[in-house]
Amino acid sequence: MPGPLEGLRVIDFGQFLAGPFGPMLLADLGADVIKVEPTRGDGMRGNVVGSFMGCQRGKRDIAIDLKQPEGVEIALQLVATADMVHHNMTLGTADRLGVGYEHCRAVKPDILYCNNYMYGAEGPLAHMGGLDPLAQAACGIEWEQGPVAAGNPPLWYRYGHGDVAAAMPSALALLIALYHREHGGGGQSMWMSLLHGAMLYTADSWLGPDGTPTSRPSLDARQLGIGPLYRLYETADGWLQLAAHRPEHWEALCRAVRRPDLVDDDRFATVSARDEHGDELGKVLEEVFLGDLAVNWRRALDAAGVPSEVSVDTWDGETVLFDGDLVRLGLVTEYEHPLLGRVRQFGNLISFSDTPGRQERAAPMLGQHTREILAELGYDDTAAEDLRARGVVTWPDDTYAWPV
């Protein structure tokens, strides 16, 4: 059974991460995604190899110089065959190049067109691009992870949290618009931004009628957790994440850590008493957990019905990427890259019972499918060679080396 988006075609003019990651998700789900790449290469190629691989797999790649009129013509021929266009050019850039919404709509009236920005298509900063940290800063997660309130500097999340927060909802916006088109609506344009996406990470924060913010659980200065019962503890040989935050866990926890005396300790007798004496309880438990191995604590807590996990160092993800269960379930994928050999990455991010996703194609080399795609558009070999000779398109030759 093919993937859920089999038969859809997406033209991806994006670069770096926030642009390409959304279309990659669509490719995972079965869409035919054509990456239209500048002939000088995506800005992410080269020194950020991993990040490039992590947001480009599953796509075919045609390298076109959009600064040349013939290049734009080819791009629009592709758009005419497509359902969706997606990119993250700064405001006005696509219009200047000739691949803006109006240009695309002229050749494909019901096209669904999504532009991903740093700040959005309107407002005083709309003209500015920007990178992931700007979104992380503005939404509050860096402040909270520091945590600044406890006297620490802010801390940036290493995931590209802001990029992902723009890329995923922009793929979603296209699918929402697709539903509308399939139910009698037409095509439309839409936009998404790193700023607007990242705000979802703190959507739970709101202001009351008098402007008072909601209270939020805060991290301690050592960044170990939120209170003594939902935090990391160091053990004799590693770290344990305890999640004993429900009232019914308390007594079982005391017995599992061989401290039944704590049950009768007035300082910790009730939820509010444990909150009030949180630091003391934390210190008691810190000493307790140092007394045995992490795995022994996990066993004891399992037997007592108290949730915990050993906090694993995966060594750059290796233990997860080679977990047999995750491979079998398709949550980790393996495929061949022409220059790098076997590749292991995360696989299906969504599991479908009837129309599973797939990952079969490595991140493309620059212009890897230029000839194939030109042929589909009706250009014969001579025409393609001629375009390449004039620098309108390019494709790799035998000397192509990774990274480009």
Added chain:
Amino acid sequence: MAQQASGGASSGGAPPGPQALDGLRIIDLSGGIAGPLGVLLLAEHGADVIKVEPPGGHPDRALPASRVYNRSRRSVTLDLTRPEGRDLLLELCATADVLVEASGRRAMAELGLGYDDLRDRFPRLVYCSIPAWPSGVRYEDRPGDEALVHARTGQQWENTSFRSGPVFLHSAVASYGAMFLVPIGIMSALHARERTGRGQHVEVSLLQGVLSLTTQIWNWTDKGQFLLQKSHPPGVHQATIYECADGEWIHASTQAGITPTRTEASILGIEDVPLAQLFQMSPEERAAYEETKRAAFKRRRRDELIEEYHAAGLGAEAIVAPHERFSHPQLVATGAVVQVDDPEVGMTTQYGVPMYLQGTPGAVRGPQPLPGAHTDEVLASLGRSAADIAALREQGVV
């Protein structure tokens, strides 16, 4: 321009124009973050979301977040542990396109509401599950929640900090990843239904939510592993965080995709050192230059600097607490800050709709409804008379 959403009308304030998902009905049985917030992204583009919760309301209502996550939907209270309650849910399923649950496979099966129970009866239903651990993994029955998923998948070691060892992640990164994947999965399955005529089971585990964040950090190949720099303190972008005057913080991530009219150094009033020259400096020289730069930041007010950076075409943002973000000029200008009149606490300020569909704009459709606020109207739409509903209420089913 702030949008307003009032809780007066029975189904929330209906937006003026057509929305993309008009006619799509979703039954939301979920709790936590990924279910309710993922569904919100569909509700505010027109989906008719019916939150089905136990009489008295879902326990998550105790959390402030619930007022945001459960906006723009109707609430029906049903006791699903009673046969009459379950039957009513099944009747509702017959009218729905999508069901979302986060109770776990076992709990749903015990209620007789597992995917296997519903598949043949409602062949067009898209059934979306949000467990912590993926079905079929050897640890699927272990207790699962946000931090436990972080721990097992190594995230506490991946997000490096000022010190070595694991770090508790304050942001619910697994749930937030899943929150995006849930509506993507639902919409993809609905698209597939156009072709196959059938619904299907869609599962997004919190573990998959974590995996969605590993695009930059976990890419293993035969030729080696390609990673974003890993160090204490974290590399790449942490280095552009600076303290300003009055203990305020700035993220001076300057790349803004446009040609700057001034250099960062000229704004800070320090010596302008070209990047190439900076890289040729000895570690001591480099540290001394960095010290000068840090001192320059500390002398200046954050907001003043940001204004100058932006005027020069350089990127920079204030690093703020979440509640301070409501005054961000871009959020204000794009109508992303909304006033929502909550029936319990009054007029609140919340973050609104993140996706901007130009032909069918999204909108907040109403506050979190009171538990069961729409029980009568929904049961009436199933053909129940007022007397029937009163009897069900008497029996504690609704």
